[in-house]
Amino acid sequence: MNRSVDDQAARTPAVAGVPLLDLARQHGPLQEQFAAALAKVCQSGWFCLGPEVKQLEESLARYSGVKHAIGCASGSDALLLALMALEVGPGDEVIVPSFTFFATASAVARLGAAPVFADIDPATFNIDPACVHGLLTAKTRAIIPVHLYGQCAEMDALLEVSRAAGVPLVEDAAQAIGAEFDGRRAGSMGQIGCFSFYPTKNLGGAGDGGMVTTGDDKLAEKLRLLRVHGMEPRYYHSLVGVNSRLDAFQAAILNVKLPHLDRWTDMRTESADRYTALFHEAGLDRLVGLPRAMPHRRHVWNQYVVRIPDGRRDQLRSFLAEAKIGSEIYYPLGLHEQQCFLYLGYRRGDLPETDRATAEVLAKGHKLAGPNYLKHRSLSPKNA
Numbered sequence: 001m002n003r004s005v006d007d008q009a010a011r012t013p014a015v016a017g018v019p020l021l022d023l024a025r026q027h028g029p030l031q032e033q034f035a036a037a038l039a040k041v042c043q044s045g046w047f048c049l050g051p052e053v054k055q056l057e058e059s060l061a062r063y064s065g066v067k068h069a070i071g072c073a074s075g076s077d078a079l080l081l082a083l084m085a086l087e088v089g090p091g092d093e094v095i096v097p098s099f100t101f102f103a104t105a106s107a108v109a110r111l112g113a114a115p116v117f118a119d120i121d122p123a124t125f126n127i128d129p130a131c132v133h134g135l136l137t138a139k140t141r142a143i144i145p146v147h148l149y150g151q152c153a154e155m156d157a158l159l160e161v162s163r164a165a166g167v168p169l170v171e172d173a174a175q176a177i178g179a180e181f182d183g184r185r186a187g188s189m190g191q192i193g194c195f196s197f198y199p200t201k202n203l204g205g206a207g208d209g210g211m212v213t214t215g216d217d218k219l220a221e222k223l224r225l226l227r228v229h230g231m232e233p234r235y236y237h238s239l240v241g242v243n244s245r246l247d248a249f250q251a252a253i254l255n256v257k258l259p260h261l262d263r264w265t266d267m268r269t270e271s272a273d274r275y276t277a278l279f280h281e282a283g284l285d286r287l288v289g290l291p292r293a294m295p296h297r298r299h300v301w302n303q304y305v306v307r308i309p310d311g312r313r314d315q316l317r318s319f320l321a322e323a324k325i326g327s328e329i330y331y332p333l334g335l336h337e338q339q340c341f342l343y344l345g346y347r348r349g350d351l352p353e354t355d356r357a358t359a360e361v362l363a364k365g366h367k368l369a370g371p372n373y374l375k376h377r378s379l380s381p382k383n384a
């Protein structure tokens, strides 16, 4: 996701219009608890890892229904650590969606392995299991489904592909904390789950942070080592790891916020249902592709994303900008077409559903935008 836009969105005051994201509304009532929690960290002198991080790891493991949770510096690092723990390296291939945030694929490339891009299911925007199956080779070392926008990928089919091929699944759950597939939580189904606490995520810190989850004791031990330079005991290194500690300030803020997460998720669901009802009321549901929570899944609505077909997306976006209604395109270009991945040899048309999604998707602000949003010319049935 575009950091400068997100940073700006997070700072936009809620005076006029509808900001893309209004964090002040969520944080206002918690200011005193934040201050107390941060003061406690200062007094303790534990700034990296330590008891606040341990508490968060335990709470998140419980929340996500997984045995181990290991805090790290960001969601991007969580993905990198996951692939390091699986010993992905040069000559290996890792299957990822092209329609996702950059970090899903950059973790693969940074380890010298090749990202292999799969297309998406147009109904959910998530990686297409049949496509994944077709991309397996003797070099495939991992598959990374992304639970995009807050809805789990088709995990039954993906777990089947993974089991049959003996290739581990790493869930990119950065946008999907608390999401469920058949009652199982995001991050608890694959060998490893990866979370982000970037401020725009459903559980956001006051800066960067991340978490890796796993049910496997050996992998957990390895992940704990890898985040501290493979060091144990002090100054003795059994693995070449990285510095990816979660700091105590972030954990302290997140420990204050986690107990509210389910209530916030309910509010997101109510907003999503309300948007959908308004689109139906206005008769726009035939012109705009509306997002749907699929059966047996708990969608946590990190983003409410519609499809605006027939090349009218950008026109609508300009109208929204004039009306001071925040919107964003997640994502405008598939990763297979990014300049830094041109060396992989993909061409436009290789992943048709990804290309179509990049041309059609639009995410809107988290507050109700009001009737003007629905009155735009480009959306009016008369104009169809």
Ligand SMILES: *Cc1c(COP(=O)(O)O)cnc(C)c1O
Residues within 6 Å of the ligand: 001, 074, 075, 076, 077, 100, 101, 103, 104, 146, 172, 174, 175, 195, 196, 197, 198, 208, 209, 210
């Ligand atoms: C945000 C995000 C990441 C990276 O998380 P950071 O904490 O920003 O490094 C990875 N994957 C997806 C799908 C994301 O949305």
